[in-house]
Amino acid sequence: MTTRHQADDHDAGISPEVHSHHAAHSTAPCVTDSVLWHVYPLGFVGATIRPDSPAERHCIRGLDALIPWLDYAAELGCTGLLLGPIFQSETHGYDTLDFSHIDDRLGGDAAFDRLAEACSHKGLRLILDGVFNHVGRNHPAVKAALAEDSDSPWKNIVALKASDEDASQAGLQSPESRLPLFEGHDSLVELNHNSPKTVEYVAEVMKSWLDRGADGWRLDAAYAVDPEFWARTLPLVRTTHPETWIFGEVIHGDYPAFVRDSTTDSVTQYELWKSIWSSISEGNFFELDWNLQRHSTFLDSFIPQTFIGNHDVTRIASRVGAQGAILALAVLMTVGGTPSVYYGDEIGMTGIKEERLGGDDAVRPSFPDQPGALHINEHAEELAVFDAHRALIALRHRFPWLQQARTESEHLENRSYTYRSTSCDGHAWIVTQLNLAPSPYVTIHDAFGTQLYDSRQGAA
Structure with a gap:
């Protein structure tokens, strides 16, 4: 083995003992290395969410206000932009009026075209939110x-x-x-998903925006629709866009069965989301361990869409604090899945979702015109969370096999947990150690025992 090969193996986290036994029999599939930056556009641009008059529907800043932020997303290490609803709607984007046009409050169709072109130029995948269960x-x-x-x-x-x-x-x-x-x-009025006309309508909407520059779709409230509808609709989309990535919002239930029956590529992993923050908040890593075992079985049939924050839930930093949020991020970036980072979580923003009219507003904030206006470097806690995101996302890109990694417990107590993340072919692994006492911290080592990350020090 040459010196160069030794260095390559070490960088991949490959144990030399395992490598010698299994290298000739590798069957690991080639997978795309993706981390998404998730943005709720109406909130991001400061649009009036519940306009009382046509005058309040005017565009303050359009979708193209995101263009100055694409380098910021790329600096984090994100390779795609996942947008919340952008089509013409009455209020929050989920009461759609017209799927054929971008909301006036977001600058109309031209603003989308400029954003799509910029994403393509910078190599970022653009994923749209399809609210096809219901309309306004x-x-x-x-x-x-x-x-x-x-x-x-x-x-x-x-x-x-x-x-x-x-x-x-x-x-x-x-x-x-x-x-x-x-x-x-x-x-919110449900569509008639038993009608062939609805199948045709939704498929044409999806294809038209893929033609215009989108790369994939999130299917809002996919759980509320019979999977048979998706199974009739999505193949029509893939006849002209076979490479598109489509995942459904599913909260509970049999995730693999939904993926199989609906023909989606993936679903949202709410079970993992809940167990991550709950285990840290309650000091009970047994819950996380149980869910990671279940999560590993999902990976046998699909790659879940994973997250620790989105537009519908209380901010992770509000649940577990800034240091706890770094632990949560470490889990997100060291287990299988296609992870997304919800805008603002990368700087430890707080916000509590409330069950009332407007109760989502606190987790759907406006952002300034330019990233520099965040003044991250002036706030130690925000900078620490931001640096943790850059380091842990970089670690995930360094080991792209993590997208399909299976996890196995090595040490488990209520307030400390060590697990091994192993490539699906068994050739490589890393070890993550989570600790809650005396204060939250996480360390990550490769198969050689070399430290890759320590939240008390940053990246190695």
């Missing part, structure tokens, strides 16, 4: 359903619920009362 009450498909217009091109894309015959005869049941509402939200 003023969507034309809802209006057609309420009017019971048999000649409308929107016919059957929304279907009224069957009427109560007794109530109808008594004149007590209006068409509005028969709208299929999503989880009881009066402003």
